[in-house]
Each structure stands twice: as structure tokens, then as C-alpha cells.
Amino acid sequence: MNELDFSLILTCTIDPKGMKFLARSSIEDRLNDYKSSFTKWCNNNYVKRIIFIENSGYDLTFFNQIAQNFTSKEIEIISSDVNNNFPRELGKGYGEYLCYEEIFNKSSLAKKTNFFIKVTGRHYINNFSSLIDEIKNNKKDIHVCFKNNLTFVNTSFFAGSHNFFKNYILSQAKKTNDGKGKIIENCIAEAALIGIANGLTFNQLSTYANIDGYIGTNNKKIKNNFFKKIKLFFFGKLKKYFFNHIRY
Numbered sequence: 001m002n003e004l005d006f007s008l009i010l011t012c013t014i015d016p017k018g019m020k021f022l023a024r025s026s027i028e029d030r031l032n033d034y035k036s037s038f039t040k041w042c043n044n045n046y047v048k049r050i051i052f053i054e055n056s057g058y059d060l061t062f063f064n065q066i067a068q069n070f071t072s073k074e075i076e077i078i079s080s081d082v083n084n085n086f087p088r089e090l091g092k093g094y095g096e097y098l099c100y101e102e103i104f105n106k107s108s109l110a111k112k113t114n115f116f117i118k119v120t121g122r123h124y125i126n127n128f129s130s131l132i133d134e135i136k137n138n139k140k141d142i143h144v145c146f147k148n149n150l151t152f153v154n155t156s157f158f159a160g161s162h163n164f165f166k167n168y169i170l171s172q173a174k175k176t177n178d179g180k181g182k183i184i185e186n187c188i189a190e191a192a193l194i195g196i197a198n199g200l201t202f203n204q205l206s207t208y209a210n211i212d213g214y215i216g217t218n219n220k221k222i223k224n225n226f227f228k229k230i231k232l233f234f235f236g237k238l239k240k241y242f243f244n245h246i247r248y
Contacts, residue, residue, distance in 0.1 A: 004136050006159070007049040007074075007113040008041060011099040012121035013083050013092065014058035020088045021178050023219035024122075031058075033122035033213060038063055040124045042070050046132050049074040051109050052121070053099045057081035076109045078102060091178025092216065093187070096155070100173060104166055117159040123213035125157055126224070134207045135159055141200035144192050145208065153188040157209040161200070168195045 012034050013019075015027050024030065034054075041047055050067075052075065054060055060079050067075040080102045083095040103110050110116075117135075119125060135143050143159040146152070160169075172191035176184045196202045211222045 003048075004046075004115070004132055006115040006117050007051050007109050008047050009100075009103065009116050009118040010038065010041065010050060010052045010121040011096050011118070012052065012054040013056050013095055014054055015056040016092065017056065017084055018088055019083075019092050019095070021091050022216055024214050024216045027058075029214075030122065035062060037122055037124045037213065039066055041119075042066060042073070042075065044128060046128060047073070049076075049109055049113065051076050051078065051103055051107050053078040053080065053103055053107075054121075055080045055083035055095055055099050055102065057084060074109060076107055078106055080106075089179035090176065091183070093173075093176040093178055093184025096184050097170070097173035097176050097187075100165065100170055104170065110162075114162050115159070116162070116165050118155070118157070118165075120156045120213070122216070123156055123211050123222075126210040126212055127207065130207050131157065131205070131209060134205065135203070138203040139201075140203040142192050142195055142202045143205055144188065144202075145205040146189060146192070150193060151189055152185045153192060154209070155185050155188055156211055158188065158205075160195075164191070164195050164200060168192070168200075 014031050014034060016022055016025050016030070019025065038052065041050060050073065052063060057079065060077055064077050067077060080099075082098040082102060086094060086098070125131065141161040141164050144153045145158070147154065168191040169188065172187045172194065173184060176182060176187050192202065210224050214221055
């Protein structure tokens, strides 16, 4: 079986420093989230390259020590404090945009990566292998899950080419302003639509990410019981079918 050649981007903010619209704000809780998910990602056999970026300037000794145990993998730990230096009303999504900008300014792995998979750093994807299989079977520039009449993309998991991330994600994510209702999910949706209009190839993800973690905005554990998994499985397949077959 051919492997998918990609770098996994994990965006992280351990100390949100009074970020608005954020309920999971405890440094201890967030740090434990990141420790758990990072360790799992390092142990994931599908993942060979990781770009881990933390944007609040927090001490990353734990993550560097864990990375040293995986010498067969390329793991890049980037420390930044860009999340500390912008108006809080712009929201956590703007901090995520700054993570992307830092990656393309500082990451040596990004320079040699043709394809990225982005996951929220506090989360682990239990069905990652299924998502990898779908992406491998649909070799496209953009892999996202559109919602809300094409105005929203789930940013816990999405993927795409270097071109899509650098030339579309960056320019649109920069417009994030939570205080004005322009959240990062809207901006990534716009980036995907502009990319499609400019000829980038597109796959509407039919596999919904089975996320292990907490929702940052309300501090609730993400629930993925059996019935929800079945519902999302069939809903995803139907949604993909209509995207691929409706002609106007």
C-alpha cells in the first residue's frame, strides 16, 4: 500500500492569556490536552513528519523530550509568542492564522512538504487511518468538510497541497475576527472556494473525523457514541454523493 506523503500540522496555544470566546482556558487543562494528543500523534504509524507550533511562548521542554524518543520521524517543534500580541477580540482563530504564518516563515519541514494535514493540537483523531485512506483515494489539492451552505469548514481536521495552504489559507485566514462574527471556519471555507474557482481540485470529505478532545469554545468533551458515528458515516457518504453528482 502506497503511503501518503504529508506533514501533520498541530497548532497549539497553551496559555491563551485572556482570549475571548474561549471556555477551555485553564493552562493546566490545555497543557494536559496537548501532552496527551502529541504523544498519541508521535506514536501514530501513519505520521512520519510533524510540525508542532505553540504560539504563547510557553515552555516546551516536555514536547522536545518526547520528540527525542522518535528518531525515525521528523518532528519540528516551533516556539512563538505571536498569540500574545494582538487584540483579544480578534479571537483564537486569529491566533491560528498567526500559527500558519509562522510555519511558512520558520519551518524547514514546510519548505520541503508538498501536502499538509492540519489537526487542532489539543485533539486526536481516532479514525485517522480512514481519513488517510480517503485522501489517498482522492488525490486533490483541497480536502475539507463544507457545512452551512458552503460558509463553514471544520478546522479540527482538513488537508491540502502546499499551494492551497500558502497561497489561499494564509490570505483568507488573516481576515479572521471573532468579535465581528468572522470566525476561522468561515475564512477556511472562503479559501477553499477561491481555490476551487481558480482551478484547484477538491474533495468533500465523506469521512467525518472521530475527534478525541474538548471543544474550546464551551469546554465540553466531544461525544462520539455509536449512533452518532453511524449517522455521520451515512450523512458523509450522501453529502459527498450530491457534491459529486449534481449538475446544473
